[in-house]
Amino acid sequence: MSQRVYIFDTTLRDGEQVPGCQLTTEEKIVVAKQLELLGVDVIEAGFPVSSPGDFRSVVEISKAVQAPTICALSRAVQGDIDAAADALKYAKRGRIHTGIGSSDIHIQHKFNTTREKIIERAIDATKYARKRVEDVEFYCEDAGRADLVFLAQLVEAVIGAGATVVNIPDTTGYCLPEEYGGKIRYIFENVKNVHKATISIHCHNDLGLATANSLSGIREGARQVEVTMNGIGERAGNTSLEEVVMALQVHKELGLETGIDSTKIYPTSQLVSKMMRMPVQANKAIVGRNAFAHSSGIHQDGFLKHSLNYEIMNPQDVGVDKSDIVLTARSGRHALKHRLELLGFVFEQETLNDLYARFLEVADVKKEVNDKDLVDLAKATVAA
Ligand code: KIV
Numbered sequence: 001m002s003q004r005v006y007i008f009d010t011t012l013r014d015g016e017q018v019p020g021c022q023l024t025t026e027e028k029i030v031v032a033k034q035l036e037l038l039g040v041d042v043i044e045a046g047f048p049v050s051s052p053g054d055f056r057s058v059v060e061i062s063k064a065v066q067a068p069t070i071c072a073l074s075r076a077v078q079g080d081i082d083a084a085a086d087a088l089k090y091a092k093r094g095r096i097h098t099g100i101g102s103s104d105i106h107i108q109h110k111f112n113t114t115r116e117k118i119i120e121r122a123i124d125a126t127k128y129a130r131k132r133v134e135d136v137e138f139y140c141e142d143a144g145r146a147d148l149v150f151l152a153q154l155v156e157a158v159i160g161a162g163a164t165v166v167n168i169p170d171t172t173g174y175c176l177p178e179e180y181g182g183k184i185r186y187i188f189e190n191v192k193n194v195h196k197a198t199i200s201i202h203c204h205n206d207l208g209l210a211t212a213n214s215l216s217g218i219r220e221g222a223r224q225v226e227v228t229m230n231g232i233g234e235r236a237g238n239t240s241l242e243e244v245v246m247a248l249q250v251h252k253e254l255g256l257e258t259g260i261d262s263t264k265i266y267p268t269s270q271l272v273s274k275m276m277r278m279p280v281q282a283n284k285a286i287v288g289r290n291a292f293a294h295s296s297g298i299h300q301d302g303f304l305k306h307s308l309n310y311e312i313m314n315p316q317d318v319g320v321d322k323s324d325i326v327l328t329a330r331s332g333r334h335a336l337k338h339r340l341e342l343l344g345f346v347f348e349q350e351t352l353n354d355l356y357a358r359f360l361e362v363a364d365v366k367k368e369v370n371d372k373d374l375v376d377l378a379k380a381t382v383a384a
């Protein structure tokens, strides 16, 4: 039987922190409803103390969305925790996500304090948050660069204080996959009460390793992963929802599943991109324009013989209509013949060879040969 990995979506909090991606409350509700359809388990809806607008967004999302848990961020201070709890008043299931720095860099240069004081503040914040809501997630900020022994002490302390979920963020995207997975393994092996809480993964993509690190943490036993749609987020972004979900879906041998309806991935990606005014790069895994496009002759020929030759999932699995054969000067006869047939033109091999030569002349000039160009070429061939 597969084990469940819970999807915590922070598109509306970490994702929305990106300059230029800010949304109005009404826009956030549209995105939150789509995330609910997609099947995420938790929606991090905002950071209520940060502005009246963010507070209102958490209130309204709590009213508009029923199935996922609604989460609100706070620092480990009472005012933040109160704002988060107040904003979650209408949530069917509300969670406060509080926390503090855990690396010596943060402890010294951000909080100007000591490890001991950090543990005290963490315990106080967790206990205080638990007085307001049942479900409290604690984040150990910059855990990616934290001392492992201290990190384990902090995790043990907040679980003891009532945290239901403990988040181990690689805030600066610093770790390598084995290193990050090793931290999660160490926590499972050294924190006495670890099974009283869910261990959560939250990775940033500064070295392009967010998905690899998240999978590494999941394989070591973490059962919640924090992600954003299209991987948007601070600096180089957060772990992409679509990448983790499809990696687990494609690699069934891992025995891990999510509650995501993968056929809603592409429409959700498009919605988020449009509303946040953040284009998706063409070669983005799963949701990029080229993710299911084949353009070289060798690949097109292999794909047309059997899609499995060059595709590890069906485009329909992620809500994309169909794969694309892009005709360029690198395309071969097989792809040209296939496209012409779809357009209603069937030629003998010899005629096709002549047409192919003319096609290459056009393709060398144009970047991509479109259907109109092909129809013109085919009609000229028929008329000759
Ligand atoms: O990256 C990070 O550490 C965060 C925390 C606030 C969870 O986003």
Ligand code: ZN
Binding pocket: 014, 169, 171, 202, 204, 234, 238
């Ligand atoms: Zn983050």
